[in-house]
Amino acid sequence: ETGVTQSPTHLIKTRGQQVTLRCSSQSGHNTVSWxxxxxxxxxxxxxxxxREEENGRGNFPPRFSGLQFPNYSSELNVNALELDDSALYLxxxxxSGTSVxxxxxxxxxxxxxx
Amino acid sequence: xxxxxxxxxxxxxxxxxxxxxxxxxxxxxTVNLFxxxxxxxxxxxxxxxxxxxxxxxxxxxxxxxxxxxxKFSFNLRKPSVQWSDTAEYFCAVNAGAAGxxxxxxxxxRVLVKP
Numbered sequence: 001e002t003g004v005t006q007s008p009t010h011l012i013k014t015r016g017q018q019v020t021l022r023c024s025s026q027s028g029h030n031t032v033s034w035x036x037x038x039x040x041x042x043x044x045x046x047x048x049x050x051r052e053e054e055n056g057r058g059n060f061p062p063r064f065s066g067l068q069f070p071n072y073s074s075e076l077n078v079n080a081l082e083l084d085d086s087a088l089y090l091x092x093x094x095x096s097g098t099s100v101x102x103x104x105x106x107x108x109x110x111x112x113x114x
Numbered sequence: 115x116x117x118x119x120x121x122x123x124x125x126x127x128x129x130x131x132x133x134x135x136x137x138x139x140x141x142x143x144t145v146n147l148f149x150x151x152x153x154x155x156x157x158x159x160x161x162x163x164x165x166x167x168x169x170x171x172x173x174x175x176x177x178x179x180x181x182x183x184x185k186f187s188f189n190l191r192k193p194s195v196q197w198s199d200t201a202e203y204f205c206a207v208n209a210g211a212a213g214x215x216x217x218x219x220x221x222x223r224v225l226v227k228p
Contacts, residue, residue: 042120043204094214103216107157
């Protein structure tokens with residue numbers, strides 16, 4: 001069974017730029033959630049995708065957007081990067097068929113905005 | 115909005131000592147409760163979960179947690195810690211009305227001295 005994978009591992013961007021982060025869900029999982037973990041804090045829910053549509057969103061501005069593909073992989077896009085966007089971005093997958101609320105996390109992408 | 119509080123930010127203890135980490139949440143309805151652990155350099159892993167039934171749940175690596183509904187608490191315990199338990203521990207809550215979103219506490223860093 002393949003776990004959740006994310007790419008890239010690390011990324012450095014300049015303020016105002018745009019970034020795309022990628023996530024492949026665990027085998028058999030059809031739901032992907034994205035979280036932002038700032039240094040020294042717990043993860044914060046950004047949004048979730050199910051059946052290629054956004055299925056819930058946290059308190060993040062519209063410049064945070066996402067996609068889910070037919071193979072259940074997902075992208076997180078952030079436009080007009082700000083310094084405060086520097087964080088670890090976590091992807092978690094789950095299955096609507098079994099334990100919906102049990103999420104499995106990937107290793108994360110460390111984004112640094114300078 | 116639901117919130118999760120973890121009372122201790124840092125805990126330092128010696129091997130064989132007992133560990134208890136506090137977690138309180140604010141939500142009056144049905145909740146699903148989780149403890150995740152993040153070992154140094156590794157991704158978030160599920161330690162244990164509570165959905166319903168016996169309020170005392172056992173997880174991996176000798177950890178257990180007790181759900182006390184009247185206190186809105188879900189404290190994590192381990193009778194005798196090992197050096198390998200050095201990690202950051204996160205309590206998370208999924209409230210029924212919030213869909214599949216997890217709300218995390220701020221985390222507790224645990225350092226076990228050999």
